[in-house]
Amino acid sequence: MKIGKVVGAVWATRKAQCLQGQTFLVVESEGAQVVAADQVGAGVGDRVLLATGTVASRFCMEAPVDAAVVGILDPEGRHVSP
């Protein structure tokens, strides 16, 4: 997964039938932007875990989803183990 930051959302009234009901967030990660299906109720500004590729569609079976937000990082962010 990648660490990313939610910077917005997109809407597409005209879309593949199987994508109905999904929320699509725009996530910025390492300088690139990805549109990902939200699985955890993330919002703009949240630092999130972004899964990409085929595994991202496991929550949205039969839909061509190649990116999903699968976690929200804890506020303390990232720690180095002691």
Place this chain on the structure above:
Amino acid sequence: MKIGKVVGAVWATRKAQCLQGQTFLVVESEGAQVVAADQVGAGVGDRVLLATGTVASRFCMEAPVDAAVVGILDPEGRHVSP
């Protein structure tokens, strides 16, 4: 998925049998061009949602399609959630 813009189309009379009947759009996204199977009736100039990888072939089973246009972004484009 990626946000892209349809900039043209390609035709290949000689192609794998299972690709017959598909419309192939040229989509520009982050400086690169991808040829994607159209699933939503997109046209040149449309800003679209581009799915890539294995999931893109879910609409075109048994065909080696690794990119598909799966949505057309609403004209207002992209919003930042309030």
Place this chain on the structure above:
Amino acid sequence: MKIGKVVGAVWATRKAQCLQGQTFLVVESEGAQVVAADQVGAGVGDRVLLATGTVASRFCMEAPVDAAVVGILDPEGRHVSP
């Protein structure tokens, strides 16, 4: 898929058993070179459609093929829809 140009071929006498009988073309696309299994009888100089990833192996089941030439672009190349 990507648009590429066939620039040569490679031969590997010693290869995985399941790859026997395949023709491997060298395709140049966006500055990088990929070795792809030929599915349409393409030759050097042809502009082709290049499929990559798992979907590329659908024509060559049980073989670790991650790239395939799946179409030859028409000579008029690429058009912008009217």
Place this chain on the structure above:
Amino acid sequence: MKIGKVVGAVWATRKAQCLQGQTFLVVESEGAQVVAADQVGAGVGDRVLLATGTVASRFCMEAPVDAAVVGILDPEGRHVSP
């Protein structure tokens, strides 16, 4: 797989249900950072083997995991065969 170095870990209290119980390490490889599910008990500073893509989820079935630490390189690191 890629050779990487564990540089930390991340925690996400709010995450997809199927990701519960996983340890997520931050691995640096060729200048980029990836968050990977730990399969071998690796710690900060370890040089590891990093598997990415669909195959990474084979240890964590039904979870959208696209990266996993699958081995710890021996201290002598990497050898050139004699």
Place this chain on the structure above:
Amino acid sequence: MKIGKVVGAVWATRKAQCLQGQTFLVVESEGAQVVAADQVGAGVGDRVLLATGTVASRFCMEAPVDAAVVGILDPEGRHVSP
């Protein structure tokens, strides 16, 4: 597939159980290094065919292998078809 050159090997005593018995070669391709399971008995200096992604694991079922050496290029290397 990519054309690469074997530049070494890695050993990992501590690794996922299903990776036991595999030989892992370090292959250089287009400036990047990949660790790949050897399927053809390649050695340092050999120019090889490198398969990546899910298809690479077809020889090593149930193992998270995302890269495999699947062929050794003939010494004459690469030819341009006449």
